[in-house]
Amino acid sequence: MSRDTALVSADWAEKNLETPGIVFVEVDEDTTAYDGGHIPGAVKIDWKKDLQDPVRRDFVNQEQFSALLSERGIANNDVVVLYGGNNNWFAAYAYWYFKLYGHDQVKLLDGGRKKWELDARPYSKDVPARAKTSYQAKAPDLTIRAFRDEVVQAIGVKNLVDVRSPDEFAGRLLAPAHLPQEQSQRAGHIPTAINVPWSKAANEDGTFRSDDELSKIYGEAGLDGSKDTIAYCRIGERSSHTWFVLKELLGQQNVKNYDGSWTEYGSLIAVPIALGDEPGKA
């Protein structure tokens, strides 16, 4: 994977809005943005309603994912271009998810909704009518998904990258600053994790920084290229953004996203937690 295959520019997107076989998909947690205007021809996926299991605390399984894409009119051989708000957090999460279920031809729109808006590109309120398909998701590729036991085992062994803000990492805030702070879990971070906020990887307009800049940022932060890596945040979507950078843009092997992230880890009984700005000891 590389920038050329994983990422498309807003210019490219605008030229390919009507190209057969390319499907634009807006992914957000709050889909009122889509309803108020979206990239012409794009279908929507609701991060919570469509991608999370309604009962269990997990995301949808292979059959549910197949049913979702069939219903949205997406075929196995379509090129799927994902974009969204929040600097593409939820679109990056969906990208990880499409990869997990074996969809090869998936790309992220560089800059997402923000770049589209700041460039004053066109929106549409029309919801496209796409014929149903018979999408077949593959078995989940668990080489890119980390679970809690593996994360605890990784302390002091693998690269752990905490991509939350410095205040969340240190335990001074429990959630991003646009959300209320009351939470049940403990504050802090997984011992030995380095803190590279997801935002370091993005320019102000939401596009990704250059490969050289990205390599430098993670190198200087202490990411060891010879080790496997697990990225986490609070609920797994900001860390999908960093997973995308490390795996898809920089081409690192063995990078996993821990989607349980701090909402799970910070609620576990008896696991170690580090406070403050330093990674802490294993």
Place this chain on the structure above:
Amino acid sequence: MTSPSNVAAGCAAPDQSAPLPASVDLEKETVITGIVSTAEGEAVGGAYVRLLDSSGEFTAEVVTSPEGVFRFFAAPGSWTLRALSRSGNGELAVDATRGVNEVALSVAAA
């Protein structure tokens, strides 16, 4: 609302023009809120407002409501607000204290 409540609340920004939820305790929370407007005083909806900490590090970002309203839940201390929009960009330093801190953020084409 029928959305499942067992899912951890996501990280997307809530509706920026909605009243503060009753569960928000203003004895504990530090709310930074305001309106993005142009030099002519027109509210700018759809602007991207980011909250930077005292070292200039990104902390959070929201999109303003059609009325130009934004809101952050921060902590007491020094912050910088930065807005990007089709109408231009703007920046403002804020010394926040516990409770509601109201500010006005204006943008202008560079």
